[in-house]
Amino acid sequence: xxxxxxxxxxxxxxxxxxxxxxxxxxxxxxxxxxxxxxxxxxxxxxxxxxxxxxxxxxxxxxxxxxxxxxxxxxxxxxxxxxxxxxxxxxxxxxxxxxxxxxxx
Amino acid sequence: xxxxxxxxxxxxxxxxxxxxxxxxxxxxxxxxxxxxxxxxxxxxxxxxxxxxxxxxxxxxxxxxxxxxxxxxxxxxxxxxxxxxxxxxxxxxxxxxxxxxxxxxxxxxxxxxxxxxxxxxxxxxxxxxxxxxxxxxxxxxxxxxxxxxxxxxxxxxxxxxxxxxxxxxxxxxxxxxxxxxxxxxxxxxxxxxxxxxxxxxxxxxxxxxxxxxxxxxxxxxxxxxxxxxxxxxxxxxxxxxxxxxxxxxxxxxxxxxxxxxx
Numbered sequence: 500x501x502x503x504x505x506x507x508x509x510x511x512x513x514x515x516x517x518x519x520x521x522x523x524x525x526x527x528x529x530x531x532x533x534x535x536x537x538x539x540x541x542x543x544x545x546x547x548x549x550x551x552x553x554x555x556x557x558x559x560x561x562x563x564x565x566x567x568x569x570x571x572x573x574x575x576x577x578x579x580x581x582x583x584x585x586x587x588x589x590x591x592x593x594x595x596x597x598x599x600x601x602x603x
Numbered sequence: 604x605x606x607x608x609x610x611x612x613x614x615x616x617x618x619x620x621x622x623x624x625x626x627x628x629x630x631x632x633x634x635x636x637x638x639x640x641x642x643x644x645x646x647x648x649x650x651x652x653x654x655x656x657x658x659x660x661x662x663x664x665x666x667x668x669x670x671x672x673x674x675x676x677x678x679x680x681x682x683x684x685x686x687x688x689x690x691x692x693x694x695x696x697x698x699x700x701x702x703x704x705x706x707x708x709x710x711x712x713x714x715x716x717x718x719x720x721x722x723x724x725x726x727x728x729x730x731x732x733x734x735x736x737x738x739x740x741x742x743x744x745x746x747x748x749x750x751x752x753x754x755x756x757x758x759x760x761x762x763x764x765x766x767x768x769x770x771x772x773x774x775x776x777x778x779x780x781x782x783x784x785x786x787x788x789x790x791x792x793x794x795x796x797x798x799x800x801x802x803x804x805x806x807x808x809x810x811x812x813x814x815x816x817x818x819x820x821x822x823x824x825x826x827x828x829x830x831x832x833x834x835x836x837x838x839x840x841x842x843x844x845x846x847x848x849x850x851x852x853x854x855x856x857x858x859x860x861x862x863x864x
Contacts, residue, residue, distance in 0.1 A: 503682045505699045505709055509716040510689030516720055518746040520728030525735040525742065537861055540829040541729035542758050544856030545722050546751070546817035547830035548849045551837035554810035559841055559848075567807055574811055578818035585657040587815035595807050 566598035644772045647764070651776025655756050657815070661808045662752070662781050663788035665693050668805060670792020672697060676704050680793045687789040691747070691782060694846075695719040718845045725853060726754035733757055733774070736767025745771070748778035750785075755816040829860030 524530060530538075554571050556562055574591030581587070640648070666687060673683025678700065686696045695716035702712035726749060734742055756777045764770035799805055821827055833856030840848040 500679065500682055501709060502678050502700070502703055503685065505703060505712050505716075506682070506686045506689040506696075508709075508713045509695060509699060509720075510691075512713070512717045513690055513692055513695065513720045513723065514747055516717070516724045517727055517749045518743070519724045520726070520731045521734050521742050521746050524728055524731035525737075527735060530732060535732060536825075537857060538729045538732065540825060540857045540860040541725045541853070542755050543817055543821060543826040544829040544833045544860060545725050545849075545853040546755065546813045547833040547856060548837045548852035549722075549751070550810050550813045550817065551834040551852065552846070552849050553806070553813070555834075555838050556841050561841075566804070567810070570807065571810055571814055574814045575818050578814060582819045584815045584819055587819060588657050588661070588811060591811040591814065592808075595804075595811070599802070599804065 566595055566603040569603070570595035570598055643769065647769050647772035648776035651756075651760075651773040651778075652780040653776075654760055654773075655752060655777040655781045658752050658756075658812055659781060659784040661812045662784035663791075664799070664805055664808055666785045666788020666790075667792040667795075667799065668788075669693060669696055669700075670789040671795070671797040671799070672700055672792075673789075674793055674796045676700055678703075684789055684793050687786055690716065690720075691785065692716075692720050692723070692750070693785070715845050718847060718850070721850055722751075722853060723749065725857075726751065730754050730757050733761040733770065737771045741771050741775075745774055745778060748775075748782050750778070750781060752812065752816060753778040753781050755820070759820050825860045825863040828863050829856040832856040832859040 524534070524538075550571075554562065554567055562568075570591050573594040574587050577590035578587040669687065670684070673680065673686070676683070683700065686699065690696050690699070698715050698719060699712050702715060703709075727746065730749070734745065737745070753774070757774050760773060760777075761770065764773050817830065821830065833852040835852075836855040837848050837852035840851050842848075843851065
């Protein structure tokens with residue numbers, strides 16, 4: 500079963516990827532400040548990269564401007580205003596549903 | 604901030620022991636425990652579950668979409684479902700199923716999945732300081748449960764749990780419940796098939812979840828610069844194969860962000 504084999508190999512590799520930083524940098528010694536400063540930028544950079552890839556692109560091509568980007572702008576606005584993950588999701592999903600319903 | 608006195612929970616001698624050896628008070632059993640888990644641990648676990656709860660529907664729906672893809676692809680349902688347990692990373696699972704369906708070689712399909720998941724090495728490094736006080740078996744277990752979402756929530760809350768013996772329960776609550784939603788969604792998708800109409804474009808939950816994770820947590824100028832740089836690089840290098848533009852964008856964002864004071 501080739502699918503099972505693919506999942507197994509990808510699963511083992513992905514687990515080792517998930518473990519890598521925790522094991523290499525997770526010792527008891529204090530990390531130098533330069534390292535911790537770098538680590539703090541990982542989340543915003545990686546999350547933003549995925550946002551751009553899924554919102555502005557679609558399988559490597561430009562995504563046509565419409566409901567996706569408008570609803571995302573609403574979500575960003577609410578996120579900056581409320582500073583809340585829950586409100587951001589509700590506002591973004593609500594805006595997207597309305598935009599789809601009106602046919603954008 | 605994470606060394607301010609007064610926000611110490613249960614700061615006792617065993618806290619430092621917890622670094623390498625499991626604490627004897629790990630899971631006190633007694634009348635105040637549930638499932639053999641102490642009251643404090645349970646409340647930290649549920650706090651983690653609550654923190655990630657707004658994202659659980661997204662996890663479930665994305666799992667549902669993956670399950671439905673397995674069903675329409677004609678692969679064995681059980682094998683398809685096993686992807687969510689073995690790999691546990693949505694985009695790469697979809698890439699594997701789609702790749703094999705169109706007859707791509709196994710090596711190419713697995714490598715594509717690993718490149719897509721290489722960003723998890725970045726999160727793994729990012730959470731390393733938060734995990735450093737955890738016993739080894741916790742690290743091994745929590746690593747399996749680490750997703751973009753669980754890592755981001757862990758980073759946002761780590762300072763509120765300065766004691767690693769309590770933080771690990773928070774991380775477990777967030778990671779495990781989010782993953783359970785993914786499993787349940789997958790099973791439902793395999794059973795039900797494509798119940799969500801194409802017109803709903805549920806793919807939008809991907810950028811939406813990541814906006815909800817990133818934007819409310821943006822505080823410092825360097826973080827904003829890192830995010831904006833990543834966005835620019837991701838689209839500028841859109842023609843790179845295998846989703847490598849995402850990795851390039853993340854690395855560029857980190858690098859440029861570091862130049863900011």
